[in-house]
Amino acid sequence: MNAAIRTRGLRKVFRDPERGEVEALSGIDLECREGEIYGLLGPNGAGKTTTLRILATILAPTAGSAEVAGVDVAADPLEVRRRLGFLSASTGLYARLTPRETLRYFGGLHGIDRDELAARVEELVATFEITAFADQRCGGLSSGQKQRVSIARAVLHDPPVLILDEPTTGLDILGTSDMIEFIDARRSAGRCILFSTHILSEAERLCDRIGVIHRGRLLGAGTLAELREQTGRDYLDQVFRALVEDA
Amino acid sequence: MRAALAVARKELLTGFRDRQFLIYTIALPLALYPVVFWVMIQAMLVMEGREERTSVSVLVAGAELSDVRVALAAPPKDLPPGKVELFSEPPGLTAEEATARLRAEAPEAVDAVLVLSSAEGATLYYDASRSRSELARKRVEERLAWLVDDLRTDAIGGDARDLSSFATRRVDLASDEDTSAYVLSFVLPIMFVLMAVMGSFFPAIDLTAGEKERGTAETTLLLPQPRASILLGKVVAVAAFGAIATVLNALGLIVAAEHLLAGLGETDLAFDVPWSAFPAAAPLLLLFLLTTAAILVAVASLTKTFKQGQSMLGGVQMMFLAPAILVALPGVELTPGLALVPIAQTVLAFKAILQGEGATILGELVLVAGSQVVYAGLALAASLRLASREALLLGGESAGRLFQLLRAGGAPK
Secondary structure, three states: EEHHHHEEEEEOOOOOOOOEEEEEEEEEEEEEEOOOOEEEEOOOOOHHHHHHHOOOOOOOOEEEEEOOOOEOOOHHHHHHHEEEEEEEEEOOOOOOHHHHHHHHHHHHHOOOOHHHHHHHHHHHHOOOHHHHOOOHHHHHHHHHHHHHHHHHHOOOOOOEEEEEEEEOOOOHHHHHHHHHHHHHHHHHOOOOOEEEEHHHHHHHHHHOOOEEHHHHHEEEEEEEEHHHHHHHOOOOHHHHHHHHOHH | OHHHHHHHHHHHHHOOOOOOHHHHHHHHHHHHHHHHHHHHHHHHHHHHHHHHHHHHEEEEOOOEEEEEHHHHHHHOOOOOOEEEEEEEEEEOOHHHHHHHHHOOOOOOOHHHHEEEEEEEEEEEEEEEHHHHHHHHHHHHHHHHHHHHHHHHHHOOOOOOOHHHHHHOOOOOOOOOOHHHHHHHHHHHHHHHHHHHHHHHHHHHHHHHHHHHHHHOHHHHOOOOOOOOHHHHHHHHHHHHHHHHHHHHHHHHHHHHHHHHHHOOOOOOOOOOOOOHHHHHHHHHHHHHHHHHHHHHHHHHOOOOHHHHHHHHHHHHHHHHHHHHHHHOOOOOOOOOOHHHOOOOHHHHHHHHHHOOHHHHHHHHHHHHHHHHHHHHHHHHHHHHHHHOOOHHHHHOOHHHHHHHHHOOOOOOO
């Protein structure tokens, strides 16, 4: 399988007015393949969101390189954004647009042809069961409804790579279940999904491979079986702890 | 450019769905001036009525002249009405005594003291800091002037027409449009700057700090279009909101002035708006709106909450208004030097165009337009540079780091 996401020596330094230079990432090497769910596991502040934001071209790396669907994020960020679907708790919806208008707006800026876009919007509205509130303003929707619209927005252009930053944060049981089903369905469609989480059960259930990140460094990566073998522990929380303690 | 227009269209659509936008950009400009003018006129009428009903007391010293007493107490019908209550004093009242009567506590106090002397003529003592005293002065002067005219008429044999050759007849060569243009040239340029800034104020914050606060800044950054196009779309939307607010404000002001001032009847101001001046000034005004929008967006992008945005742009608003007010004063003309000064150039150019002097200062107007294009470009470049700073994309920064941020490297394009 080809690598859909690849980073080499990815480093990110922020300049904080109070703390000076803060190294958020210290040389991350990551590889996620087509048709694979890759879970980036780590505590708060480990560097998960920074990694994902660099891949989504929201932030620029300080050093190292990153490629999404074969395109370098620094060389051609526009093309990366065209090949990527990104969803996080902070990618909110425009409160004064309706779900249909949101999808049309994003589709238009993705350069999708008008007729094709109209058909695609209706397809997504039906697929994600948005019909009942498709013409209500997003600001008045429930968090579950917003989540469905956000997912539809992220996959509108059918990207080969999907990056999800803690996708189940703030969702209730049904919302979480829908999200897990959605991630699974994207894998079945042959897409690469990279998602960050600090919920061990989610990673254990969904991921083909897991990367454990802590203090800006990737401490270990592989299938759950490989990580168990590497650390000699059975459960993921023990695996995580062992990797952190060894570091 | 297509992407910028798509972003601008979306921002305008969402803007018009916001109640605050509708109130501040449309409802307020349309309602404000008619209401303010109506209240002013009503207040003037009430004051006029109250003045007529107010009785003033005047102490007349040395008033053996019964004509004066009659003229003061019972004026002819063509003079403004109003009762004057007279008190008499024998001749020889000194200035100190007159002052003491004016300053005395009620009931001895009078509103004015008129001392008549055949040697020195009439002396009127009053207190300009008291409204009743001021009213008493006005009535006494009007009525004495009428009495003097009457006495002169009698002196020449009783025919007032013999005095007509001494009367001055005024002939105003300015048309109503010229007069209106002159009056508007002092009001509209300042109004324009004020409204352009105020109309852009709220949208500039909403599309920058507002996006961060609502959690949609990251969503916008994911749009598969160059950040410059997205920023340009936002600036165009902010400029459009500024233009809408400005046009509605100007219309509200002109229509209210035209209809309500005309309703006062006795005013000399016959409003005939110089509409032809507006298309001539439009390119300069549009460039100013674009520059203003770019500056406000750049400054607002330094903040991360609506509240921070409001306090930071409040200072910027003053920086726009101060030069506008200074150069709008009578006597300040558009010179080649002033044609290069931001803000002042727009006010003076608009003022000159309104006064119909555009053709005579074409060179200065070309300088204004050229430098405005440069300033708009610089403002857009600075806005883009700031808006692409990583430190500002999702969070905020302090204004103190403004220049450092303008120099530093940025996020992906």
